Amino acid sequence: MVEDIGAGGDLIITLYLIHFAFSLLAAELRNLKWSIVAITIQSLFLTSILATFANIAANPSLYWWSLTSLITKVIIIPLLLLLYIRQLPTAETRPWLGTAPSVAAMFILVVIFYSFLHTNVEFIAPTLQAAVEPARSNLALSLTICALGLWVLLLRKDAAKAVIGLVLLENGVHLSLVTLAPTLPETTIIGIITNVIITVWLLLYLAGRIFQTLGTTDTATLSELKH
Amino acid sequence: MSYSHCQRGKDMTSAIGIGILNLFIALGLSPLFEGVARKLRATVHSRIGPPVIQPYYDLLKLLGKEDIRSSSNYLAGLAPWACFAVVATATLFVPIGTGEAPFGAFGDAILFIYIIALAAVALIVTAAASENPFALIGASREMMMHLAVEPVLAIALITAAINARSFGMGDMVNWYHFHGPSLSMITATIFLFLALQAQVGKLPFDIPEAEQEVMGGVLIEQSGPQYALLMWSMMTKQIIFVSLFCQIFIPWPRTGNLAWDILIHLAKVLVVVLIIGLIDVVNPRLRIDQAIKYYLLLVFFSLGSIAFAVIGA
């Protein structure tokens, strides 16, 4: 198996890069619609990564994984997002950091994080197999995307953007599951994904209500609810 | 000397007999003595004055007059009757001529003092029940006079009691008769004599019935038979007090014969009534506070007679 990585390995890496790029875009784009589009495409590439992994690791269940992730992450979640975005203003509420510094900071952090993870992967990897390529990069990347998602969640003031950050986070976790738990049965995945869908739905609903109540999606204003 | 029970039966009839005699003398003859006093007064005023039996005529006339009552309080009708009855009862407990009071086995000197107090109460209640403010003034003054004068009477009787070692009037009379004059008894006699004037309600101490000052005081609202009864009680009271004074404090002379004893007693009473009448004529009326001061001083000094009695003098 390890030897077969070679050709598939390049594909994987390409897919990784594109996946990563679109993640960045999703995180950074101020226009919510385009951000959703970006994340849809990112999810699409996630599906393809999963399929490739299925091929490389000769794990048939991973095919099912990619199918389910296709249905949910590419179709259902973006639909939900688009549905709820309609009530909200198109532009995201201005975050604390401006575009340029935000991008720069994001870039730097991502790079540092990735390299750190890549070198110290033994720390996290459960099996010996996970400590070698392509699993190694997979792990590093997925955790980086998790971190990215968290970054968005924490540092973006917009409520809808926070949902997008959550989706990112979720994607990253999903990706890491490939290396961390390859023999996970299908139903578990379905369970996880259902969980995610419902969470996203609820959060979107809440964002809509926040907009109705407070007139803005700025989470900083949620402290008003304290009074 | 005291009653022993084997004599009970005989003494009962004699007690009742003498009691009726007492009532006759005190009730029946008191207007006569009053008439004599009025005649004396007229003489001093250089007048002829009314006949001696005039008080009888007055009482008879009043008995036939209309009885106008100022209040529908039942006490207003009851009190004059009670006053008369109480004074009449008091005569049964005073020796008049005899050595022992008719009902002396049933009550002693202390009882007598309280019966006299009850008579004063009846008079005061009569006055107060009449709703006339003058009558109430009179009632208040009557009580104060009583307050001031009764102690003198009491102290005199106590002196006699201490000497006789008994409160029974008969015992007192007998003791004094046999023992003869003593310092304590003589002082008691003097003080009691000074108190007599107020007890019989004559000037200068007739403050409760002051004719001019309080329009008759306690008697202002009384008329007809009630007025007659009250006047009669006052005349009887004069006889009772003078009798008491004469019998206990001047018990001589004393023969064994009942009729002679009574006559001698009445003669003594007449003399004392005349003296009282004389004082009454020549004196003006005192004010109530002057009278009280006079009598409270007298009470204080009369304690001396008790002191003499205690040391046996």
Add this chain to the structure above:
Amino acid sequence: MTTLWILLCSLGILALGAGIAAITYKQHKTCSWISFATVFASTTGIIYCAAQVFINGPIKTAQPLFSLPGIGASLMITVDALSALFLVITSVICFCSTLYSIHYMSYYKGESLLRYYPFLLLFALGMMGVVCVSDMLFFFVFWEFMTLTSYVLVIYERNEEINLRAGFLYFLLTHIGLLCMFVAAFLLYARVGSFSFKEMQNAMGMLLTQNTALLHLVLTLFFIGFATKAAALPFGAWLPEAHPVAPSSISAILSGVMIKMGVYGILRVFVWMLPSSHAWYIWGGVIAIFGIISMVIGSLAALTQDDNKKLIAFSSIGQIGYILLAVGMGMSFLRVAPPLAAVAFLAALYHLVNDAALKALWFLNAGSIIYRIGTRDLNRMGGLGTLMPITATTGLIACLSVAGIPPLSSFTSKWLIFQSSLIGGIDMPIYLVFGVAAFFMSVVTLAYALKYMNATFLGKSHGEINRSLITEVPISMKIPQIILAVICLGLGVLPIMVLKVLYPALNSLLPFGYLPRFTALFGSGLTGINLSFAGGISGMWNPLWLIIAAGFCFGLGYLVFRFSSAGGSRVRVAETWYGGRKHAAGEVRYTSLSFYVPFKQYFAFRVKGIDFEGLYPKTLHLPRMTIPQWLRAVLDIDHWLYYPFASGFVRLSQWFSRVHVGIPQVYILWIIIGVIAAIIVLFTLPAG
């Protein structure tokens, strides 16, 4: 044994009744009638037991009901003839008072019955308990019980501040007395280690021979305690303040029974417990002196009062003076002339019984007036005799009784007091002076009794009184007065019977053999007394013959009336005419303030800015309960401990709550930090 059982039931039913009354207090009628039924049952039981004691001798429990062997106290119920006498007095007067309260309490419209009936029944229980125990500790328990329940009853009308201050004065003085008694009891307890009366008697005997000064200290303390309760001046300054403010039915019990408990205590401790010695002589004199002070000051002060219940309260003090004088005389003469002492003691007990009945009657009478008129001021009454004839009659009987007019009750007891003090005083002249003073005060008593009578029932009505609205009081208020009036009359008309009942009571008090035979003292007549105690009869009194004589004389008076009506005299009621014209109601009145003014002026003076009227300070400054400023600050723990602590805590928690900023991202950050910290901790912990 059954008698004892009935006694315990009678006492127990009072407690039960108190409980029921406490539950049903909201329904006035139910509560009143249940309380009355309880008292009625209790009274019948008590009278039966007392009769048994008088006939058969003392009863006592074989086993203590309750005992504390560690401190030597045990609750044994012992009823001898003296206790039986007091039980009868208590139960009869409580009975009359409870019957009276049924309608009287409707005068106090705003007040709750919860503070009245339960406490009334417990008060009765306490008083009965005081005389039934033979153990000092339980005596104090019941004494305190009696004091506390009576305090609650005294301050029943709570909305006036003056009432609360008067109640506080009562509370304060009686507790000071109690404290003195406690100390005395402990001094005796220290000698014998037991609280029972018998042991205390032995302790006193021991002290007599070993340490006489300590004995006198003990006796002084006991005297202060009992004299405070008996309201002997100067200890009894609470009585003229507390009695007027209490409801009249309670004043009746307080004056009629409770202060007599002080006399009971004096009799128990000074005559029964104290061994025969010269101490009797000394203390007899002391008690008699305090008696005279109370008598003189109380009676003269009563003369100057314009508040009807205060007048009666001072009269209580005066009559207690008579009782204490007689007790003192009895004690002084007990070793030198026992017959004289016996007469004096019997006079004291007789006067006690008389005063209980007539004081209760008088207070209930005053209460009836207050019920109708609404004021206690004698200046604002008058002329009520025509509107309330039965109340006027009972009032007249009460007034004549207290003055000692024969044949009513007080005459016999006063007669005995005069006889013993004046004839007995030949050997001890001080008592002669006391006797003369007692006589003078008797006349003063008559004066203030007539003042009450004149100002209330006779004379002209006050202008404010609407005569058309005043009617007689309800029948349940008349019946107790009539019962007590009949008792007053009966006590006066049957002196030998009463003395025959009192004689065993005295016998139980004195050491054996001191008391002469009854017939030797009082003669063998059934209706009259032939008193002889100094060799030879010194006094005679037969009320029956007095009544016969008076009846005859009334008949004479009636004859006069018949004569006069035969002569044409008619009765006509006309309006009063004076001063030249008719006067409106209340226009010209001689008020009670004006009565006896020249006499009052002799006894009024001024010392250091306090006016004395009738030898008593006119305004007694009632103590106010005040706490010094610094103590109040220390006791205000809220201010220096709780509030600073609480506000600091609030500020701390507010500082903590700033964590909740309301922004979700911050919360997520906290969670992440927490997770990372947990992981670090987990990995750095040593394994295992």
